[in-house]
Amino acid sequence: ERRGYGLVNIHDGVKGDDDDVSRVLRNQKERLPTEATIMSCSEEEIRMLVNFIKERVLGGVIAATSQVPIGTDTDVLARQYVARRRIHWMSKLCERRLLELTKNQEDDSPSEGNESSIFQEGMVVFVHGWMEKEDPRPPYIGLSTIL
DSSP: OTTSOSHHHHHHOOOOTTSHHHHHHHHHHHHHHHHHHHTTOOHHHHHHHHHHIIIIIIHHHHHHHHSOOTTOOHHHHHHHHHHHHHHHHHHHHHHHHHHHHHHHHHHHSOSSSSTTOSOOTTOEEEEEEEOOTTOSSOOEEEEEEOO
16 A cells, blocks of 8 residues: 555545655655654663664665765665655654653652762863854763762
8 A cells, every 4th residue: 555556446436655645644644653652762762763773774874875876876875865865764762752751750850969869070071062142152972970
């Protein structure tokens, strides 16, 4: 049915992937359960998902989309770019879920002291994209000291 065959296409007018509206509606219908599944994962399940994508999928997709030799099949290339976009989308969902889980753990921990923090005063850390509100300077990326 993904390619426009079958009784659903004949009776209900479902079209194949070459019809943009049908493809977008079908992808959106598939996206919602995927998002719900990821947003219900535990920290361990998120770790397993990220490891699987990193070890089994990401390398091939990046290799196929980073340098495109002349004469590459455009259909294959288009599918690889779609895969890369979907991996990015899933990474954002995983990040959002981990932040949610971390926030829940912080809410459950005692508020006195900072014993549960992995950061200690004087520790040097790598900062990526840090910026104070309404600061005209660009976001800071580099080493910083915890005060």
